[in-house]
Amino acid sequence: MTAAGFLRAILAATLLLAGSGAGLVASASGPALDAARSGPCVEDPKVMRRSHMDFLKHDRDDTVRRGIRGIKHSLSACVDCHASKADGRVLGSEKHFCQGCHTYAAVKVDCFDCHASTARPAATAAAAAPGSLR
């Protein structure tokens, strides 16, 4: 393959990935993940897939150093919403939200070396509401 052809292939693959949007998770090509617990995400899922790590990194300093709580992009809020309905966790198997996608993308997820990967008991109780978002 020529260099130009290779670039075109990369571009096509990127477009395919971006274009599949919300269908990505459910499609045969993406990881099959447990559904979220309730409501829409704080950002568009496409934006979250690409930029969640930047959001988290930005807002963590606001919380740790400036004491601002209840920020929009909070890791514990991610966990509360995306924890598996079965065991309340985001790690554990390929079906769990964080682990499933990170394994698929071959990216290490170190957040949970320190942060709790389990939803708060209150969030677990509220999980009865059916979730549509992943």
Next chain:
Amino acid sequence: MNPVDKRRREFFGQAAAIAGAMIAPGLMLYEYAEAVGPDGASRPRAPGEPVSGKVRWGMLIDTTKCAPGCRECVDACNRENGLPGTTRATDSQWIRKVDLKDLKTGKAVSLPVLCQHCAEPPCVDVCPTGASFKREDGIVLVDRHTCIGCRYCMMACPYKARSFVHEATTGQSPDVPRGKGCVESCTLCVHKVDKGGTPSCVEACAAAGHQAIVFGDLNDPSSEISKRVRAATTTQLRADLRTDNGVRYQGL
């Protein structure tokens, strides 16, 4: 000058004198008014508002009320922060009970020792990455995102207040992340304080009926802790080091 202008000038002059009055060293009335509500009590921060230096969180420990053998504060701290509660040399301890006895007089005291939340914290001075820091409101914390686990701060701390996490952790509280390879210490239950709460050790001590620990804003003259430190003689541990601790002891 006509009489109206004269009265107006006098009024502005007096108003400026009142607004400019120092109500405490370094604290102007207008600054105080921003930090406290109309009743003089510390005003809770609005959501999204960062902590400010107008508040100085502190703790007063009355050793005359602290019961020897009582470990309620230690147990409450372990529960709240997800600490193992074991006391091997390598286990984290954010608060310890210390028993002292004056050998000459035989007078014994029992007191909890924790991070003293210094105004001039040596742990912050030595940290090579800036992970050890003092929040504007006086709470000394470790930003684990930047901590490389070098443990200089543990060497620098005169109070042995910091611990290193040697082993992988599980079962953390969602509010208190902690993990292997970082230094940690008492956070004054910052996750509760930010929501207007009180540290767990203080609550546990009160629940046990001792009321030996008072938590509050040292900058707010109407807070209980300010009244208490104004009325009674209190000491800062190792005051000779001039770290200006936020934790003070009574009856030592």
